[in-house]
Structures are given as structure tokens and as C-alpha cells.
Amino acid sequence: MTNEKDVKPLVVRIILIVGGILGAHRLYLKQVPEAFVFFSTFGVFLIGWLYDSFMFKYEVEAYNQLINLNKENKDKEKWKNGRLQTAQSKFVEFSLTRFLYSVLYGLYIGIGTWLACTLTFGWTDINSIPFVSVVALGITAGVYIIGHCGGQSRELSFIWISSFSSMFLMVRVFQSAVFRSIFIASIVSTLVGNRTAKNKRSRHTWRHFLFWSSLFMMLVCVILLGCSRKIGEKQITATRPGSFRETTSVGSLMRDRIFDSKKVYSFFEGNPIIEYSISDSSQTERSTASKKSNSFWQHVWSGELFDELTGAAHLTKIDWVELTMTFIVDVLRAEARVINKSSTVEPFKWALWRNYLIHRFSLDPLVSDDHIRSECKKWQQEQNQKRESSEKDFSMIAAKRGCATFQS
Incomplete structure (x- = not known):
């Protein structure tokens, strides 16, 4: 067995700069669960990396103290009731x-x-046992890994049983939405896992x-893969003056943008x-999503109140596949408009502002440009009537900038 040596802060600093975003410095300090997080x-969305950039020296000191403590206690292990005290x-x-x-x-x-499960394998039936088992397995993995951070441990079997049940x-039974079910399962599995929490040094290695x-x-x-398949299968139709219609798929446009960009620009020319x-299934989903409970208790029992408080209502109303698809198409459209200017920033700028206006006015991702222009005019008229009010906020300034950029 090799003796562990003290680590130097300079080495950890270099590793933190080079691969700290991927947890290389945590892996070097043998903090395997933290490294995987x-x-x-x-x-941790760059925030944890910035935090470790200032606080890494304390982690190094704690690691060196732990090594020295293990060396001192190596020959001081005592037996009690047939067990080592250090193993308890x-x-x-x-x-x-x-x-x-x-x-x-x-x-x-x-x-x-x-x-x-939903995007790639098409598991739309959330009531099926395989779907519940796979999602519960993902929740179990997340709770288990966090439970083994900081020199602690959790029982995997208890976490899995609680998350699945x-x-x-x-x-x-309660027929809740997927987001709400995952949220509740995370809370329950964490509570049950904490009942088995122990102070125990992690035995995970780089193989884990x-x-x-x-x-x-x-x-x-x-x-x-599932997102690209969903987006690539979407059909788009371009109608020009004279009732000339041309239909293609978003996947074909993306492929032509890489290999033959002239075809893409000719598709959006003029x-x-x-x-x-829009498929029939998406139309039925939107019609059912627009229905709301009447009474307050139905609002609570159906989970709509929970979704509004946690922000899940906004997440479920947005079709992220359609929003991503429209953003890609908007970038290609804007590139065709500024092809002579050879600008790479303007297309993304125009597409981002268009998607912001869709979010700002609570519009459908597949809305037409004329509808967005009408919403901008309506909003500008409302702001002109409130001109006497001197109050301004960032949302009003952003909406004004977005409408100006979109209509340009």
C-alpha cells in the first residue's frame, strides 16, 4: 500500500485552471463524488468553479490534515466487541x-x-412501470452521489425504494405531472436517504x-440525438408572392447549411x-393544457397551484423543441437577409430578439412574423398612453429594443 503525500496548492491551482470546470481538481483531491457533480x-454552472478558485486552499488544507490524521491513527487502532473503533x-x-x-x-x-425517455425512445405513457423505474433510477443516482459528498455515505437500496414508490x-395514484412527480420523489428519497447518513470516508476511486x-x-x-431527431423531422413551408410554395424539413436545411449554403439562402430568398x-397530437396537448380548474380546491388538488408556485407551469407550457426549431430557422432566415453584409452577429442577434418577444408576449413558438409585429404595435400604443408615467424597468426597455430590432 503506497503512502499518501501532502498535495501542494500550486499543483491544485494549475489543475483547477486547466480542468476545474470538469472537476479535475476535485478528482485530484480524491473527492470522487464532488468531481462527478x-x-x-x-x-456547477461555473459558479462552483469560481467559488473553488477562491476557496481551494481550504480544501487542500483539509485534505492534508486528513492524510496526517490517518498516519497518526494508523498504529492506534483498538478493538472493541470484535470491531475496530476506527471502522465504526x-x-x-x-x-x-x-x-x-x-x-x-x-x-x-x-x-x-x-x-x-420521451425524446429518443418515445415513452409518452408516464403510467408505465418501465418509465417510472427508469426515472426513479435517475433520481436515485442524483441523491446517492450528493449523499456521498463531504465524507458521508447513504444506503442505495433505501434511496431507490423511496424514489420508485x-x-x-x-x-x-395521484396522476400528477412528470415535473411535480420528480420533484416530490427527490424530496422523499432525500429524506429517507438522510435517515441512513453516516460519517464515512468515501471509497470511490477514479474508476467510479x-x-x-x-x-x-x-x-x-x-x-x-432525440432533440435533433425531433427538430430535424419538422416540416417548414415558404410561401412567396404568386402562391409559390416550397416545403422542406429543418434537418435538410441544417444539412444544406453545412454542405451547400446557397440552397438555404435560395429557400429564404425574397x-x-x-x-x-403542426401534428394533431400537439394540437390536442395545447387544447388540454389551456384548460384550468375552476374552484380553488380543484386548483390545489390538480397540482396547478404547485406548478405556479414552483415555476413548473411556465416550463410545461413551453415546447422547447419548437422553440429551438424556430430559433434555428430564424438564424438561417437572418443569414439569408444579411448574406451580402457577411455579418455573423446580426443573424443571432435578430433570432434572439425574436425569441425574446415570443416569451415576452406569451406567444406560440410557431407564431408568424405579422403576428409579432401586431403585438409590438399594440404594446407600443399602450406605452404611448402611459407616457406620463416616468417609471421604467428592464423588461420595458428590452421589449422596446426587441421590437425595434425585429421590425428593422
């Missing part, structure tokens, strides 16, 4: 911060698993990190009217 969240682990107290981290990370991995009850990272990259690839094909 950094890897799967891109440095103690239960830990409740921590609200760790509880929130566990719930959010379980929700993060659970939503990723749900997206992989809570998902099953929320989906099959490699295995977890491979599974996560497979999950990301499956989601991207600023045609763009129309998207």
Missing part, C-alpha cells in the same frame, strides 16, 4: 444546505432521464468517476411567409 453540471461510523446531523443540494441534483438527473404513487461519467455522457448523447406543420 462538477463534471455533470459543468462546474457515526450518524450525522441534518443539514438544510445538503438537503437542498440533494433535492436539486436529484431533480436535475431525473429530468435528464425523463427527457431521454413515491414516483409510482404520484404518477399512478470514469464509469459515472460514461453513463452521463451516454445520457447527454441520447438527449441530443422574405417569404414561413409556416410550420
